[in-house]
Amino acid sequence: MPITGLVITLAGDGQTAGQARTALAANRSLVLGEAFGSRVAGVLDTPNESENRRHWEWLNSLAGVVFVDVVYIALDPVDGDPAMTAAYSD
Amino acid sequence: MDRRTFNKLMAMMAATAVAGGRTISLGQEAGGSAPQPAVLSPELTWAKAPCRFCGTGCHVMVGVGEGRVRAIMGDQKAEVNKGLLCVKGYHVGAILYGEDRLTRPLLRVNGQLQPIEWPEAIKIVADKIEAAPGRFALYGSGQWTIPEGYIAQKFMKGGLANNHIDPNARLCMASAVTGFLSTYGVDEPAGCYDDLDKCDVLIMWGNNPAEMHPVLFSRVIDRRSRGETVTLIDIGTRRTRTTEHCDEYLNFKPQTDLAIANGIAHLLIKNDTYDKSFVETYCAFKADSDPAELHGRPISFEEYKQFLEPYTPAYVAELSGVSVEKLHLLADLFGRRDIRITSLWCMGMNQHTQGTAINTLVHGIHLLSGHFGRPGDAPTSLTGQPSACGTVREVGTLSHGLPGGRVVTEESHRRDAEALWNVEAGRINPKPGHHTIEMWRRFCTAAAEGGDIDTIWVQVTNPGQTLPNRKALFTAKSSLPEKFLIVSDVYPTATTELADLVLPAAMWVEKNGVFGNSERRTQQWFKMVDPPGEARPDAWMMLAVARELFDRGHPSMRDKDGEFLFAMRGADGAVVPAWDWDHFYDMNVDKHVFEEYRQFTRMKHKDLAPYDAYVEARGLRWPVVEQPDGTWRETRYRFAGFDDPYVEKGKEIQFYHSPTHDGRAQVWFRPYVPPPESPDDDYPFWLCTGRVLEHWHSGTMTMRIPQLRRAMPGAYVEVNAEDAARAGIHDGETVIVETRRGSIELSVWIDGRGSSPPGTVFVPFFDEKKPINDLTLEAFDLFSKQPDYKKCAARIRKMPPAAATA
Numbered sequence: 001m002p003i004t005g006l007v008i009t010l011a012g013d014g015q016t017a018g019q020a021r022t023a024l025a026a027n028r029s030l031v032l033g034e035a036f037g038s039r040v041a042g043v044l045d046t047p048n049e050s051e052n053r054r055h056w057e058w059l060n061s062l063a064g065v066v067f068v069d070v071v072y073i074a075l076d077p078v079d080g081d082p083a084m085t086a087a088y089s090d
Numbered sequence: 091m092d093r094r095t096f097n098k099l100m101a102m103m104a105a106t107a108v109a110g111g112r113t114i115s116l117g118q119e120a121g122g123s124a125p126q127p128a129v130l131s132p133e134l135t136w137a138k139a140p141c142r143f144c145g146t147g148c149h150v151m152v153g154v155g156e157g158r159v160r161a162i163m164g165d166q167k168a169e170v171n172k173g174l175l176c177v178k179g180y181h182v183g184a185i186l187y188g189e190d191r192l193t194r195p196l197l198r199v200n201g202q203l204q205p206i207e208w209p210e211a212i213k214i215v216a217d218k219i220e221a222a223p224g225r226f227a228l229y230g231s232g233q234w235t236i237p238e239g240y241i242a243q244k245f246m247k248g249g250l251a252n253n254h255i256d257p258n259a260r261l262c263m264a265s266a267v268t269g270f271l272s273t274y275g276v277d278e279p280a281g282c283y284d285d286l287d288k289c290d291v292l293i294m295w296g297n298n299p300a301e302m303h304p305v306l307f308s309r310v311i312d313r314r315s316r317g318e319t320v321t322l323i324d325i326g327t328r329r330t331r332t333t334e335h336c337d338e339y340l341n342f343k344p345q346t347d348l349a350i351a352n353g354i355a356h357l358l359i360k361n362d363t364y365d366k367s368f369v370e371t372y373c374a375f376k377a378d379s380d381p382a383e384l385h386g387r388p389i390s391f392e393e394y395k396q397f398l399e400p401y402t403p404a405y406v407a408e409l410s411g412v413s414v415e416k417l418h419l420l421a422d423l424f425g426r427r428d429i430r431i432t433s434l435w436c437m438g439m440n441q442h443t444q445g446t447a448i449n450t451l452v453h454g455i456h457l458l459s460g461h462f463g464r465p466g467d468a469p470t471s472l473t474g475q476p477s478a479c480g481t482v483r484e485v486g487t488l489s490h491g492l493p494g495g496r497v498v499t500e501e502s503h504r505r506d507a508e509a510l511w512n513v514e515a516g517r518i519n520p521k522p523g524h525h526t527i528e529m530w531r532r533f534c535t536a537a538a539e540g541g542d543i544d545t546i547w548v549q550v551t552n553p554g555q556t557l558p559n560r561k562a563l564f565t566a567k568s569s570l571p572e573k574f575l576i577v578s579d580v581y582p583t584a585t586t587e588l589a590d591l592v593l594p595a596a597m598w599v600e601k602n603g604v605f606g607n608s609e610r611r612t613q614q615w616f617k618m619v620d621p622p623g624e625a626r627p628d629a630w631m632m633l634a635v636a637r638e639l640f641d642r643g644h645p646s647m648r649d650k651d652g653e654f655l656f657a658m659r660g661a662d663g664a665v666v667p668a669w670d671w672d673h674f675y676d677m678n679v680d681k682h683v684f685e686e687y688r689q690f691t692r693m694k695h696k697d698l699a700p701y702d703a704y705v706e707a708r709g710l711r712w713p714v715v716e717q718p719d720g721t722w723r724e725t726r727y728r729f730a731g732f733d734d735p736y737v738e739k740g741k742e743i744q745f746y747h748s749p750t751h752d753g754r755a756q757v758w759f760r761p762y763v764p765p766p767e768s769p770d771d772d773y774p775f776w777l778c779t780g781r782v783l784e785h786w787h788s789g790t791m792t793m794r795i796p797q798l799r800r801a802m803p804g805a806y807v808e809v810n811a812e813d814a815a816r817a818g819i820h821d822g823e824t825v826i827v828e829t830r831r832g833s834i835e836l837s838v839w840i841d842g843r844g845s846s847p848p849g850t851v852f853v854p855f856f857d858e859k860k861p862i863n864d865l866t867l868e869a870f871d872l873f874s875k876q877p878d879y880k881k882c883a884a885r886i887r888k889m890p891p892a893a894a895t896a
């Protein structure tokens with residue numbers, strides 16, 4: 001279920017930022033919200049943690065994305081996904 | 091609405107609010123007593139708390155449902171983080187739910203930890219103290235809450251007349267304390283995080299805020315994304331994620347930051363660009379005395395100039411490896427009056443055998459150049475722990491300290507504390523106790539050989555992983571059966587491995603708390619969920635042991651009227667038996683303790699507001715002073731006439747705790763001194779240790795959060811590509827890293843997360859299975875007693891062929 005609220009800060013350069021916006025909009029796990037200048041609100045909804053991580057890395061490596069801040073996270077585990085808890089000793 | 095839809099809605103609302111700089115309403119939040127139901131959520135109750143991790147002190151909103159933390163959101167009402175959190179912060183709720191939480195007291199019997207009941211555990215602690223009160227020590231933490239630290243402080247110094255109490259913060263910010271004290275006569279930064287919004291130039295001295303204080307760093311990066319110009323300069327011994335964002339990177343040879351600081355001062359004087367008016371009005375000059383003493387000896391400006399004479403750009407460039415041009419660049423920036431400069435530092439300057447010296451030198455550059463006292467012009471140290479400032483520096487839980495920035499060596503300070511604690515004059519011991527390194531050295535030395543500490547009680551920290559030269563200062567305990575180690579913690583750790591008694595602790599929102607962050611901001615929260623099993627707050631454990639001693643007739647826990655030292659009265663005037671677990675929450679113990687502690691804070695202008703004022707606020711920066719209308723006003727800029735209520739009317743700047751008692755701050759000369767251990771033919775590399783973004787300190791909490799653990803599962807050795815090629819070492823290969831103190835096997839990460847220059851390797855310390863502190867040096871700063879984890883001599887060996895192919 002990982003659901004994270006994101007603020008994505010785009011580059012000041014219009015062309016790269018525009019390309020980044022297009023790429024973001026095409027990502028079906030990401031729902032984009034309002035934009036305020038270079039900052040865009042978004043929600044990432046993925047079926048499991050590894051998918052969440054993959055999207056996170058993609059976001060951070062996307063040309064035109066300067067920073068990704070997480071502002072909300074839900075902690076509930078979901079079926080089929082390892083619980084959000086672990087022992088260090090395993 | 092199902093929970094999934096609700097969470098998506100909340101996530102979008104939070105993101106929209108933060109992106110747009112607005113605040114969303116969660117309905118009525120925690121007010122004067124307990125968290126209230128939120129209007130927006132049928133299922134979750136929301137309340138504020140500071141993040142449990144670093145000293146930035148971000149606020150989170152914690153969503154609780156069915157007795158569990160269910161959601162975490164950045165708190166948009168918090169000035170510190172304005173709704174943002176770093177990767178650790180947004181996972182903070184998961185720290186409570188590792189499956190191996192300690193839930194019962196455990197006693198080691200025949201080598202095995204066996205469950206026992208709480209009354210027996212409390213009796214065992216009391217027995218150990220009663221047997222030899224002066225040979226008992228308490229090792230605490232910058233993660234203690236302020237009330238916990240205050241209770242521990244009063245228990246030891248006001249009760250047992252024993253000053254052997256010291257915190258892990260000795261290992262992380264003690265040199266910042268001695269730096270502030272010897273410069274301004276009072277501890278903690280004059281500026282605050284607002285400086286980050288106002289500076290034109292941000293200089294990071296051996297500091298990596300992009301990973302260690304990410305929310306503060308993103309605050310600066312955000313300014314750039316809004317079109318503002320901020321010049322970022324990284325002065326470091328290794329490239330980090332911070333460097334990637336910087337306009338200038340000055341790579342220096344370890345320890346030569348002292349020479350660089352002197353080189354800047356040299357140029358400011360040579361070029362006549364220092365701020366004469368500021369210096370004449372507000373500064374005095376100091377150098378080391380013989381024998382060395384924290385406040386040194388006064389020198390004239392002429393002597394200061396002469397001392398700086400050798401630090402020419404050419405000489406400093408030769409020592410440090412920083413080019414003459416870059417040294418001029420720094421000096422030219424400091425020489426400008428039309429820009430504002432903020433310096434940031436943390437472990438790079440503090441974990442240093444010359445930590446006090448480099449702290450004073452950086453303050454000195456700001457004072458000499460007048461880059462002080464205006465928003466954006468500030469020398470500011472950051473802390474690594476959430477309450478290193480609040481609980482250690484302000485409550486004074488160091489072996490020489492008393493609450494409110496006072497010290498045991500001053501008779502008047504002892505008398506004031508004795509009066510407030512209502513104990514007889516003379517109860518407080520005037521001799522400082524053992525500092526951290528000495529405490530553990532004595533504990534790990536046989537009694538017959540001078541090891542005068544028999545029992546240590548560790549609370550909220552993990553010295554079994556974090557002490558330097560660990561084999562000598564911690565592991566040696568295993569061969570000393572007469573020594574007794576008590577550990578209060580939330581998870582099994584490297585420290586509990588050698589513990590004789592383990593006490594399961596409640597953590598973070600499982601108890602009430604108050605922290606104090608890096609910018610003098612005091613932050614309160616309420617208990618939101620129950621701790622698991624029989625885990626209980628450290629404050630309760632301390633009260634229960636104190637009461638046990640009192641009931642046995644031990645004089646230490648009586649005040650001068652014969653009453654229990656920690657007697658707390660309810661609204662009806664009757665004593666509430668808070669030492670009895672069934673009655674611990676009959677009153678707000680934190681509030682009672684905080685109000686008592688508050689009286690100390692006014693003794694050195696560190697005034698705190700009443701507890702209830704913090705319930706309403708997202709923290710307040712001290713001194714907090716009552717206004718004529720009854721409200722409480724915080725102070726952002728100390729010593730500055732426009733903001734600090736303790737500066738006399740009409741004065742622009744006043745250092746009202748000046749060590750020279752004349753309103754002046756001290757500009758120090760301190761020479762470059764070589765490090766105690768440098769690379770040589772046998773150990774040709776510098777070894778630097780530190781942290782990574784995903785993990786907090788010894789990893790006890792963050793290694794139990796699967797997302798963080800998967801992101802960074804284990805320690806590694808970061809090796810420069812040229813060094814690796816020269817040695818025939820490949821990425822991912824396991825090698826042996828060793829120093830004169832020990833060795834470990836680590837996998838190689840060429841150019842790693844950061845990038846070490848040739849001749850330097852870096853190893854993070856979060857991984858309990860790769861204890862890098864078996865290798866580090868215990869040499870420490872003469873004044874602060876803080877050890878140096880950033881530089882010692884090491885070598886790398888390839889694994890023997892058989893082991894490598896096994």
Ligand code: SF4
Nearest residue numbers: 141143144148176179
């Ligand atoms: S920057 Fe520090 S206080 Fe803020 S969320 Fe991250 S770990 Fe927590």
